[in-house]
Amino acid sequence: MRPTAPLRATAATAATTLALLAALALSSSPAGAAVHPATTVPTHVFAPYVETYNGDDPATIASKSGVKWVSLAFLQTAKAGSCTLDWNGSTSQPISSSVYGSSFTALRAAGGDGIPSLGGYTADTTNTELADSCTSVSSITSQLEKLISTYGLSRVDFDVEQNSLTNSAGIDRRNKAIAQVESWAASNGRHVEFSYTLPTNTDGLDSGGTAVLKNAVANHTRIDVVNIMTFDYYTGGSHEMATATETAAQGLVTELGKLYPTKSSAQLWAMVGVTEMPGIDDYGKPETLTTADAKTVYTWAVSKGVDEISMWASERDNGGCPGTAGSDSCSGISQSTWYFSHTWEPYTS
Template identity: 55%
Template structure:
């Protein structure tokens, strides 16, 4: 992965081609959401929790290879709100750490990816047993990667307040430290604050990331402050988020955040989600297929894509 990468989320359940939308939008990198189990108790992960979509080259393999051939890559993502509230997030569902690790490894060997994202929110961020299993599995995969000469990064995508992670997010990262699991990127979702306030979403991104930086410094006191910034990611929700108009990420906000992210040197700049990057439903909040604001199609993709650099 590049040292600084723009990688918007792609909603993998829509039936669309990630390679086609990546080309149309000008994105070289995508975060593909989501992988989860079909039912609680299972240790088998599928794309969208659907047995017809296993981790196999027959599922998205051609698309991923096409994206890689263009010089990009995808970041498979586990969890998400739906899985995190139905006990089908892999480490919540599966109680076998070795089996969890094998699923992560299978993504690397099947698709040739080099980063795995873990979107942990809602019930999952309070599931201490699942958190511990997940971090133990991460550590196992990292030891496997070292033995086999592979490069595998892990990112955690977590909810945030406007001033940093809530205590349960910090506890998740502390557990990673305790288990010897390296978290390469902590990616905060800078939207859906649900605090009843009217937000300047760009400014709140800055304060949330600054708060996270301080929290990471406390967890890793020996790390250089500049290097800590290189382990931070932010994910925006273009337009009107799930809360409503008081939390609207505007086109001007996108320009501000991209400039700030480049100057600060964070690792990842993302948004939820690629299929929302159009202005086809002005006034609608929280839609899966449009931003709810007046914008050119692919505006946010074009605003963020120059962030990617080695």
């Protein structure tokens, strides 16, 4: 994703109690202390991105929009060559319970959670995406384990695009590190899911995204979700964006079927995530996701049983700038505030 473009009641009560206990553990634990996941990602989830790099608090945005789960954008290194993850690439925002710890506590107390995302357009074009920046697989692994332990995570996302799609060494290091973290998590009684967020064409992944997944398979790295960015196609023509989401996802499932031939159709669709960009995307008006499209995407996602609906980004979910393309703070179309959030949040099971 891009900061800027070119880009049930007993069971429920028990779950809430567990979330509150885990949140308390998090808030009282020092940075790096082991905190088991407060929540398991639902079978179906709406987890929009929140622009933490703009100073927004994820829990506040979630509360205002009526959303339970959010994706936090982004973590990266402060400079190329570094092996240290920081929020928003700022050394003043290290991986620590004092940074966003209260946000995770609030999200869990409200019945949701957060999914940190590493990378993003800026990191992927400045060599500050962790596996591009750091040449040590063990150091990458250590940073991921620290991130998971500090916040008690149940899913970590990697937003890989632009230059990071062609950095074969970085792709290999990242997948090797994820595999090592999966082994570490299993030996410590944790289950942590991993997702890749990747750009897409209207008919599925390009060669770069496919290469990322092929390398994961080669490294015996479990990837739970492939979340495609169904916007910014830049084909020179216009698209009906809900239809393009469907064709892009079908293309992804076809490719996943080649990579995971033992999986059933339902299992393949359960690996799919789609990230929409409400309103006018960076390309312009020919790529406009309308409010009607939002309902179509929801119905389609239910019918296919995809894992995740997301959007770039929560801050855009308002009608404050009709006609504007690619804004970080508004959708560019006439809409009620939080329309897309309210439409997609019921997808969270």
